[in-house]
Amino acid sequence: MRSALRMAGAALVPALMLLTPAQAQEAADAGPVEEIIITGRAQRLYRVEETSIGKMPANVLDIPQAVQVINQELISDLGARNVIDLYRNISGVSYFTYGGVTFRGFRQEQNYYDGMRGDPFIGFAVPQLFNIERVEVLKGPAGMLYGPAAPGGTINYVTKGPTEDFQGDVRLTLGNFDRIGGSAQLSGPADAEGRFTYRVGAFYEKMDSFRTGAGSDTKVGDASLGIKVTDDVKLTLQAIRFDQALPANRLRGIPASDDGVYLGSIRWNHNEPTDFSKLTSNVLQAKLDARLTDRIRLDAGIRWFKSKEQQNYHEPRGTYDSDGDGVLDMVRREFRDQRREGDALALAANLIGDAETGSIRHRILFGADWYREDSLLLSRIAPTRASRGPVPDASLTNRVYGLTSAADYASYFATRPYTRTDTRAEREGVYLQDQISLTEQWDVVAGLRYDHFTDTNRVNDTDYADGDYSWRAGLIYKPVEDVSVYASWSTSFEPQSVANQDGSAGGPFDPVTGEQVEAGVKTALLGGRIQANAAVYRIVRENMLQTDTTRPPVNGVNPLAPIGEVTSKGFELDLSTDITPDWVFTANYGYNDTRITGSVPGQSLTNAVGDRFANAPRNKVGFWTRYQVQEINTAFAFGGEYVSRRLSLSGQTVKPYTIFDASIITDLGFAEAMFRVKNIFDKEYAASGFTVHNGHFPGEPRTWFIELRKQF
Numbered sequence: 001m002r003s004a005l006r007m008a009g010a011a012l013v014p015a016l017m018l019l020t021p022a023q024a025q026e027a028a029d030a031g032p033v034e035e036i037i038i039t040g041r042a043q044r045l046y047r048v049e050e051t052s053i054g055k056m057p058a059n060v061l062d063i064p065q066a067v068q069v070i071n072q073e074l075i076s077d078l079g080a081r082n083v084i085d086l087y088r089n090i091s092g093v094s095y096f097t098y099g100g101v102t103f104r105g106f107r108q109e110q111n112y113y114d115g116m117r118g119d120p121f122i123g124f125a126v127p128q129l130f131n132i133e134r135v136e137v138l139k140g141p142a143g144m145l146y147g148p149a150a151p152g153g154t155i156n157y158v159t160k161g162p163t164e165d166f167q168g169d170v171r172l173t174l175g176n177f178d179r180i181g182g183s184a185q186l187s188g189p190a191d192a193e194g195r196f197t198y199r200v201g202a203f204y205e206k207m208d209s210f211r212t213g214a215g216s217d218t219k220v221g222d223a224s225l226g227i228k229v230t231d232d233v234k235l236t237l238q239a240i241r242f243d244q245a246l247p248a249n250r251l252r253g254i255p256a257s258d259d260g261v262y263l264g265s266i267r268w269n270h271n272e273p274t275d276f277s278k279l280t281s282n283v284l285q286a287k288l289d290a291r292l293t294d295r296i297r298l299d300a301g302i303r304w305f306k307s308k309e310q311q312n313y314h315e316p317r318g319t320y321d322s323d324g325d326g327v328l329d330m331v332r333r334e335f336r337d338q339r340r341e342g343d344a345l346a347l348a349a350n351l352i353g354d355a356e357t358g359s360i361r362h363r364i365l366f367g368a369d370w371y372r373e374d375s376l377l378l379s380r381i382a383p384t385r386a387s388r389g390p391v392p393d394a395s396l397t398n399r400v401y402g403l404t405s406a407a408d409y410a411s412y413f414a415t416r417p418y419t420r421t422d423t424r425a426e427r428e429g430v431y432l433q434d435q436i437s438l439t440e441q442w443d444v445v446a447g448l449r450y451d452h453f454t455d456t457n458r459v460n461d462t463d464y465a466d467g468d469y470s471w472r473a474g475l476i477y478k479p480v481e482d483v484s485v486y487a488s489w490s491t492s493f494e495p496q497s498v499a500n501q502d503g504s505a506g507g508p509f510d511p512v513t514g515e516q517v518e519a520g521v522k523t524a525l526l527g528g529r530i531q532a533n534a535a536v537y538r539i540v541r542e543n544m545l546q547t548d549t550t551r552p553p554v555n556g557v558n559p560l561a562p563i564g565e566v567t568s569k570g571f572e573l574d575l576s577t578d579i580t581p582d583w584v585f586t587a588n589y590g591y592n593d594t595r596i597t598g599s600v601p602g603q604s605l606t607n608a609v610g611d612r613f614a615n616a617p618r619n620k621v622g623f624w625t626r627y628q629v630q631e632i633n634t635a636f637a638f639g640g641e642y643v644s645r646r647l648s649l650s651g652q653t654v655k656p657y658t659i660f661d662a663s664i665i666t667d668l669g670f671a672e673a674m675f676r677v678k679n680i681f682d683k684e685y686a687a688s689g690f691t692v693h694n695g696h697f698p699g700e701p702r703t704w705f706i707e708l709r710k711q712f
Contacts, residue, residue, distance in 0.1 A: 044073040046586050046624075047531050047576050049524070053136040053156050055115060055145050055433075056352045056365050058516035061522050062435070064445050064474025064488040066092075066139035066535040066572060074586075075129055077626060077637060077663060079676040080705065081205065081218075083127045083155075088641035089621035090137055091572040091588035092153070095687050096615045097697060099126040103152025103615045104139065104539060105568035105594025107607045110149050112156040113285075115348060116303045117147075117371045117427070120281035122342040124250055130183060130203040131240060133160045139572070140516040140537060142447040143470030143492030147369065148430045151492045151514025151539050152568075159285075161236050162197035162226035163187040168712045173205065175705025177215075181205030190225075197226035210701050212269045213248035213401055228415060232291035240283040249277035250313045253695030255331065255396060256686070263319065263328055264396040265696035266684060270316045270333060274405040281307040300349040309340040312406050318693050319386055319396060329397045334389065335382040335409055339418075344373035361437040365447070371427040374458075378418040382409040392397040406427070422458040423498060427451060433472065445474035445488070455498045464501040464508055468493045474627040482528070487519040500545055504557035512543045512562075527577045540567040546600045563606045565598030566613070582628040590620045609651040615688045617656075619644040626663075633667040648689025654696055657685035672709040679703065 048069040050057050060067050068090050080086055087093050087101065094102045099121055100109040111119045111127060121127050131137075136158060141151040166188030173181040183203040190196040225239040248271040262517040283305045290298045315336050319328040348369040355362045380660035383389030392404050392410045433447030449470045456463035493511040501507035520535030544564030553561040571594035577585050596611045607614050619663040624639035639661045646654040664675045679702045686696035 002663050014629045024213055027080075040642070046071060046584065047528065048134060049528065051136050052115060052158065053138045053154070055350050055367060056363070060531075061482070061484040061524060062443065062476065062477070063138075064443075064476050064486040065142075065490065065518060066520055066533065066537075068137040068139075068574060068588075070135040070137075074134055074624070075132070075135075077665070077674075078624070078639075078661075079663065079674065079705065082129060085129075086135060086619055088626065088639070089586065089588065091574050091590035091622075092570070092592065093137070093590075094615065094617055094620055095697075097688060097690060098124045101152075101155075101292075102613075102615045102617075103150070103594045104537065104570065105613055106150050106152040106539075106541065106566075107613075107615070108150035108152050110154075112146060112154065114159055114305065115156060115288060115303060115345040115350075116301055116369070117373075118283075118303040118305050118344050118346045120283050120305040120307050120342075121279070122307045123245065123279070123311070123340045123373075124277065125279045125309065127157065128218065128220055128242065128244075130220045131160050131201060133286075139535065140488075140518055140539065141470075141490045141492035141514045142472075143451075143514070144431055144433065144472035144490065147371075147427055147449070147470075147509070148453060148494050149492055150494060151516060151541055158197060159238065159240075160185075160187075160201070160214075160222070161224050161238070161287075162199045164189060164194060164197060168710075170710045172708045176703055177210065178209040179205070179207035179703075179705050181207075197228075197230045199224045199226075208536065209248075209251070210698075211248070211251055211265055212399070212705075213273045214251060214265050214269055215247050217245040217247075219243040230370050234289045236287045238283075238285040238287075239656050240281075240285075242279065242281040242283075244279045247276050248273055250311050250651065251314055251697075252612075253686075253690050253697045254317050255316070255328065255692075255695040255702055256648075256652060256689075258652050260655040260686065260689075262684075262696070262698070263685075266701070268396065268399060269401070270331060270394060271314050272405055273402055274407075275313045277309065277311045277313065279307065279309045281305060283478070290417060293683060295354045297352045298349070299352075300496070301347070303344075303346040305342070305344055307340075307342040307548075309338075309453075311336065311340075313337045314391065314394070315482050316693050329395060329398070330393045331396050332384040332386055332393050333391050334387075335421075336392045337380050337406065337413070337418075339376075339378040339380075341376040342373060344371065346371045348463075349405040356561075359439075363435040365433040365435075366431070368430045369428070371425075373425050375421075375423050375425070377421040379421070380413055380416055380418045380690045382412050407502065420459055422456075424456040425455045426457055428453075428455075435481045441478045443474075443476040443478075445472065445476070447472040451493075453495050456497060462498070464495075466508070466511065468494065468511055468513075482524040483685075484520070484522045487517075489515075489517055491515045496545060500560060502557060504554040504559075506548065506551075506554075506559045506561065509545060509560070509562050512541065513543045514539060516540075530575045531537070531574075533574045534572070536571040537569070540597075541566045542598075543570070544605050546605065549600060561600075563598060563600060565596070566593040566594060566605065566608070568592060569596045582630065583625070584627075585625040587622070587623040588621070591618060592616060592620075593618060606648065609647045610648065612647055614649045615654070617644045617646050635663075635665040637663040646689060648691065648696065650692040652689060652692065652696075654686050654689035657683060657699065659683050659685065659699065668708075670710070672711070674707045674709065675704070676707065677702065677704045 136156040138154040169185040185201040187199040201222040208215040220240040228236045279456045285303045288300045314333040317332040322330040350367040429451040431449035437443045452467040454465040472490045476486045492514040517538045518537040522533045543562040545560045548559045548561035573589045621642040626637040642658045682702040687699040
């Protein structure tokens with residue numbers, strides 16, 4: 001922890017220098033900072049003053065929970081293609097697996113789009129960013145706003161829409177690992193009166209992975225139409241298509257020793273060249289924004305997606321020493337043929353009104369949402385030869401690829417049908433919140449929500465239905481206009497899985513609950529040039545199920561009891577600042593201690609190892625800075641990330657790591673060019689740990705690409 005604190009301190013020194021009285025006065029006397037055109041665009045601080053993460057437009061200072069917003073400028077400067085590229089910029093969030101994260105100590109995978117459920121990246125796909133305008137992050141439980149979910153926090157993707165002015169953006173990309181790609185976007189008015197606006201976009205990128213034989217081929221198409229029904233009513237229609245092919249996937253990790261040392265090269269792949277993972281998703285969405293009166297606004301949306309994911313892959317099932325020399329050199333494998341389908345529909349509406357009672361102002365939020373998702377999984381497995389199956393082992397130290405494929409298991413599967421899992425999840429919620437401005441300095445926030453849910457197993461035609469309340473309360477004090485001090489109390493809940501509601505296991509059971517107490521301070525000093533935020537929190541998660549060893553099995557099913565409890569404690573620091581008109585700096589630090597505080601002796605909760613949770617670092621530091629050199633129309637950017645020691649799901653050490661990135665952005669006259677390098681020093685590290693069989697997920701080695709950009 002000391003090393004992490006030293007790194008955080010070093011990263012924050014340039015910004016803390018701004019806080020000296022002399023420099024603060026000098027900046028204030030200088031007046032407004034001019035907008036400066038550098039490398040083909042206006043310099044902007046990586047900040048968003050207004051966010052919709054609280055279900056209504058609000059200044060970040062007026063939200064009594066920690067909030068981070070990653071805007072389009074930072075996404076572009078980072079050269080980010082998917083959400084994994086952004087985690088280092090979010091305090092309290094670290095990588096777990098695929099699209100999942102550890103969020104304030106808890107594993108979670110739920111995402112939202114424009115405030116609604118409906119994530120088209122089902123299974124093991126990772127959210128792409130081409131059609132995303134900004135990423136909003138609300139820390140801690142948000143059950144009152146978003147319904148059933150894990151208590152770590154909420155990630156909301158705000159999609160790009162039509163613009164009232166004509167805009168164009170064309171990009172070409174070339175890089176190592178045979179990377180090639182391009183994108184184009186057009187947006188603007190479709191008629192002379194501006195009643196109709198449009199946006200069309202297309203993205204393509206293909207590249208090999210550093211893992212042997214693996215790669216990616218990603219296509220995104222996006223089109224939207226804006227209709228100004230009246231001056232106060234706007235309707236936006238949107239259609240999105242995702243198509244991703246991943247050869248030699250689904251990728252697992254590299255086997256590692258208990259102290260975190262890889263047993264093979266990070267380029268090793270347990271898959272064969274004929275293995276693959278393919279995702280296709282179609283999304284249709286409509287959003288209505290209506291100003292009903294001067295004081296009342298309505299926003300409503302409907303979102304539908306249908307996704308299919310097909311996977312053929314070889315799953316590692318453990319290492320062994322084949323020749324007795326004490327070296328684990330072989331990996332047993334099984335072959336998995338899986339097909340997933342997701343079909344979902346979401347409806348949401350928010351009514352936002354402003355009112356006064358005497359000198360007291362109210363901003364009232366009344367909303368409701370409904371969601372239904374059908375999920376289908378067809379799966380069949382060919383076992384290892386050690387289990388009398390047809391799948392050969394693979395060498396960890398002398399790998400030869402292409403010796404087997406799915407075709408070799410056809411005779412085994414001929415008499416073995418797919419195992420079918422078919423579920424339906426329904427969620428309905430209604431909520432009410434009042435943000436009360438008692439004076440210019442004091443705000444009180446109070447909200448209550450009720451959710452009803454029904455989970456159905458459509459294979460055996462059983463279901464479970466229940467409901468629960470979530471609430472949110474907060475107090476905000478603004479000693480001056482650009483500083484807010486807050487305290488809040490928020491809750492959430494998650495339904496137990498349908499399988500665990502079996503009466504033989506003792507079900508039905510109440511939902512898993514989460515409760516957080518948080519306090520913090522937010523600033524937007526010197527006209528917003530310095531945004532510095534700090535938060536401390538404590539989250540308690542209860543009612544997690546464990547086997548009840550005091551009772552005998554019923555019908556062969558072990559009885560369960562909701563006796564698991566986990567407590568997460570920590571603090572976070574975030575800074576974003578214009579040090580000078582040419583120098584932008586961001587940094588974040590998160591400390592977290594998540595421990596099991598109630599359980600059955602001798603047992604462990606899901607995703608936990610002993611009394612700690614997997615892939616939950618104690619310390620995480622990230623920073624990014626960009627300096628503009630006016631004389632040569634060039635910007636130089638540099639960033640880094642430190643993640644402390646973690647544990648895998650099997651209790652193996654996942655070593656700490658520090659990596660650095662850099663970018664150079666320059667104006668060529670006819671276009672803007674960016675040269676981007678990730679992992680400059682080619683550090684070999686584990687991004688996260690999984691199991692003994694699956695190993696640790698290796699982080700990317702040094703990668704680079706050049707992107708030509710033309711905006712008009």
